[in-house]
Amino acid sequence: xxxxxxxxxxxxxxxxxxxxxxxxxxxxxxxxxxxxxxxxxxxxxxxxxxxxxxxxxxxxxxxxxxxxxxxxxxxxxxxxxxxxxxxxxxxxxxxxxxxxxxxxxxxxxxxxxxxxxxxxxxxxxxxxxxxxxxxxxxxxxxxxxxxxxxxxxxxxxxxxxxxxxxxxxxxxxxxxxxxxxxxxxxxxxxxxxxxxxxxxxxxxxxxxxxxxxxxxxxxxxxxxxxxxxxxxxxxxxxxxxxxxxxxxxxxxxxxxxxxxxxxxxxxxxxxxxxxxxxxxxxxxxxxxxxxxxxxxxxxxxxxxxxxxxxxxxxxxxxxxxxxxxxxxxxxxxxxxxxxxxxxxxxxxxxxxxxxxxxxxxxxxxxxxxxxxxxxxxxxxxxxxxxxxxxxxxxxxxxxxxxxxxxxxxxxxxxxxxxxxxxxxxxxxxxxxxxxxxxxxxxxxxxxxxxxxxxxxxxxxxxxxxxxxxxxxxxxxxxxxxxxxxxxxxxxxxxxxxxxxxxxxxx
Numbered sequence: 490x491x492x493x494x495x496x497x498x499x500x501x502x503x504x505x506x507x508x509x510x511x512x513x514x515x516x517x518x519x520x521x522x523x524x525x526x527x528x529x530x531x532x533x534x535x536x537x538x539x540x541x542x543x544x545x546x547x548x549x550x551x552x553x554x555x556x557x558x559x560x561x562x563x564x565x566x567x568x569x570x571x572x573x574x575x576x577x578x579x580x581x582x583x584x585x586x587x588x589x590x591x592x593x594x595x596x597x598x599x600x601x602x603x604x605x606x607x608x609x610x611x612x613x614x615x616x617x618x619x620x621x622x623x624x625x626x627x628x629x630x631x632x633x634x635x636x637x638x639x640x641x642x643x644x645x646x647x648x649x650x651x652x653x654x655x656x657x658x659x660x661x662x663x664x665x666x667x668x669x670x671x672x673x674x675x676x677x678x679x680x681x682x683x684x685x686x687x688x689x690x691x692x693x694x695x696x697x698x699x700x701x702x703x704x705x706x707x708x709x710x711x712x713x714x715x716x717x718x719x720x721x722x723x724x725x726x727x728x729x730x731x732x733x734x735x736x737x738x739x740x741x742x743x744x745x746x747x748x749x750x751x752x753x754x755x756x757x758x759x760x761x762x763x764x765x766x767x768x769x770x771x772x773x774x775x776x777x778x779x780x781x782x783x784x785x786x787x788x789x790x791x792x793x794x795x796x797x798x799x800x801x802x803x804x805x806x807x808x809x810x811x812x813x814x815x816x817x818x819x820x821x822x823x824x825x826x827x828x829x830x831x832x833x834x835x836x837x838x839x840x841x842x843x844x845x846x847x848x849x850x851x852x853x854x855x856x857x858x859x860x861x862x863x864x865x866x867x868x869x870x871x872x873x874x875x876x877x878x879x880x881x882x883x884x885x886x887x888x889x890x891x892x893x894x895x896x897x898x899x900x901x902x903x904x905x906x907x908x909x910x911x912x913x914x915x916x917x918x919x920x921x922x923x924x925x926x927x928x929x930x931x932x933x934x935x936x937x938x939x940x941x942x943x944x945x946x947x948x949x950x951x952x953x954x955x956x957x958x959x960x961x962x963x964x965x966x967x968x969x970x971x972x973x974x975x976x977x978x979x980x981x982x983x984x985x986x987x988x989x990x991x992x993x994x995x
Contacts, residue, residue, distance in 0.1 A: 492806035493645040496638065499810040500817065504658055507674050507821070511662050514670035521850040522596055525857055526833040527746045528668035530591070538756035540675035541579070541743050542763050543822035550768055551686065551816050552633045556794035558776025562713030564723055565773075572761055572769065574727075578735040579757035583744040585903045587753055588975045589968065590745040598741045598899070599838040605902040606910040607962055609842070614917050615895060616838035619738035620864075622891035623827045627868045630820035630827075631655050633794075635872065637816040640798035641809045649873070655817065656869035663825050663832075663865075664858040668746060671825040678818035683763075685815035686771045689797060693774060696804075697781040710780040725937030732896050733889035733939060739830035750975075824868075832860035887928060890938035894920030897943075897950035905954075906969045909961060912954030920946030 523529055532540070557565045586601075595601050598619065599612035635651025663671060694702055706714060734740060747753040779785055779796045786803060788796065797816070801809030836857040841848050848856070897916040901908030920942040927938040934941055 492802070492809065493642045495807050495810040496642055496646065496813055499814045500638075503814045503818070507658075507662060507678075508665075510674050510677060511666035511670040514666040514673045517669060520854050522833070522837065522853045522857065523594075524669070525667035525854045526596055526829060526837075527742060528672050530746055531748050532672055532743075532746045532752070533748055534752045534755040534759075536672050536676050537743065537747055537752055538759050538763065539679040540672040540822075540826065541740070541756060542760060542768070543675040543679040543819075544739055544743065544826045550772055551682070551797055551819050552637065552794045553629065554769070554772035555776040555779075555796050558773050559713075559779050559788075559793045559796060560790050562710075562715070562777065563773075564716045565726075574731045575734055576757045576760040578731065579744070579760065580754055582735060582899075582903055583747075583753050583757065584750040584976065585972055586741060586744040587747050587750050588972060589902065592971055595745060596742075597833055597837045598736070598738055598895070599834065599842075601902055602898060602913070603842075605962075605965060605968060606898075606908075606913050607964075608910045608914065611898065611910070611913055611917070612838050612842060614914070615738075615898075616834040618891055618895055618917065618921060619834050620831045622733075622737060622888045623739065623831050624868065624871065625888040627824050627827045627831075627864075628871050630824035631659075631868055631872050634813075634817040634820040636795065637798045637813050640795045641802045641806070641813050643802065652869050652872045655820065656865050656872075659821055659824050659828065660862050660865035662821070663828050663861050668829060671829055672746070674825065675822045678822040682815040682819045682822075683767055685811060686768065689812065690771045690774050692805075693778045693784075693800070696784055697778045702778055702781065706777065706780055709782060710777075713777055713780065721935045721940070722937065725940040728893070728940050728943065730889055732943065733891075733893035736895050736899050737889075737892045738834055739826040742830050742833065743826075828861050828864055828868075831864050832857045835860040835864075887938065890924050890928075890942065891921065893939045894924060894942050894946055897947050900950075901954075902965075902968050903972075906965055907954060907958065907961060908950070908965075909954040909957045911957040911960060912950045912952075915953045916946040916950035919949055 519529065521529075554565070589595065589601060593600070593604060595604070597616070599615040602615045603609055603612035631652055634655050635648050638646045638651040639648045662674065666674075698705055703714075744753060747756075775796065776793075779788060779793070779800075785796065785800050788799060792799065797812055798809065801812050836853055840856055840860075841853055845852070894917055897920070898908075898913035901913060923932075923942040923945055924938040926932055927934075927936075927941050932941055936944070
């Protein structure tokens with residue numbers, strides 16, 4: 490059996506299984522936005538943990554992260570190290586988002602931003618920045634799967650065919666089964682590509698000499714075993730991922746989807762074990778062992794994002810079909826949540842809020858499906874642009890940097906009672922402008938876009954908020970009193986009589 494035939498058979502079988510799971514999930518669906526976008530707010534601990542992990546560990550784990558460890562060595566440990574911090578953020582901020590989402594029936598981050606600050610403009614900014622931040626990350630899922638298919642089959646499955654097939658499949662799965670189907674398929678795919686990744690790690694260790702594998706690297710590539718002395722790059726990567734990821738729309742909506750705060754807290758506790766020690770450590774082992782002489786012929790820094798497909802194409806093509814399926818699974822398990830979230834932003838924050846505020850739940854759900862299909866087409870088209878030819882990790886980092894600029898404004902409803910509309914607006918607008926300037930190469934500082942933007946956005950948020958205390962709204966006390974009562978059992982705080990609250994103009 491040829492490699493191409495085996496790959497096609499494996500993909501068809503796998504995709505048929507995904508469609509079956511989605512059809513099964515769709516039988517429980519309701520024609521409501523809560524159900525379509527948030528799985529009716531009923532996800533339990535295991536499904537929540539798996540869909541959260543699968544939404545992060547994607548094609549950039551099996552492709553981009555492996556390539557980065559090959560090119561940069563141990564300093565890229567900033568990539569998995571942040572997952573522990575991220576789990577803490579889920580615990581601290583995710584439970585607060587869940588509680589406020591239940592209390593006020595929020596569907597998107599923009600719902601909360603407008604309600605808390607009294608600013609439709611902030612809703613729009615959260616929606617637009619969220620979608621723009623997700624687009625690069627959605628791109629790498631489709632790009633990675635299509636490239637892996639082409640690499641393993643020696644071009645017999647062209648890149649464009651992979652883009653079209655994956656785009657059609659993802660669009661079908663998401664519009665068919667919504668949030669519940671995405672969570673269930675994520676759970677299956679997460680276990681699947683986790684098992685395959687473990688098998689790949691063992692295969693590389695076996696080929697590289699088992700316990701002597703890393704000792705041999707001291708003679709072959711000693712530079713990858715030491716830090717390259719790039720502290721600012723490490724810090725920027727960590728900050729961009731740790732802060733940017735918890736506030737990204739598709740993760741924010743995972744918090745809304747939890748059955749309870751306890752389920753969310755349990756998922757947070759398990760997340761570092763799954764994310765750091767299984768997924769990230771696997772990428773490190775594979776990427777660094779790829780330096781072993783004779784392991785992969787023709788491997789260079791330029792094609793290092795394709796280490797796994799190249800290895801199996803040369804050494805075990807038929808097994809490579811299973812590996813390609815795992816890469817596709819990793820991509821689908823991420824892009825489905827991101828498409829669903831982006832569709833909810835377009836539907837709830839823009840269409841319903843400003844065009845059809847009286848739209849019925851059924852109409853909102855139909856519009857949401859249409860938005861998902863439109864975004865799928867956009868991502869597939871972008872897969873043919875020059876930006877699609879970049880390394881996968883830097884491409885995703887830009888999305889995280891854009892998302893990070895929403896962090897200061899998000900802290901208001903979650904932890905800071907004195908935050909104001911002017912502070913939130915200024916932090917988002919100025920922060921995003923700085924990210925753009927850094928990406929375009931106009932910054933004299935050694936920091937990357939995420940760290941540079943936050944160095945300005947966070948202080949600006951605090952200073953402007955303190956200078957505009959007349960904008961603090963009564964509803965803000967309701968938020969923080971509700972969180973204090975729900976999380977700590979505290980009684981509502983009563984503002985002193987000489988500090989009256991004034992309502993800001995919407």
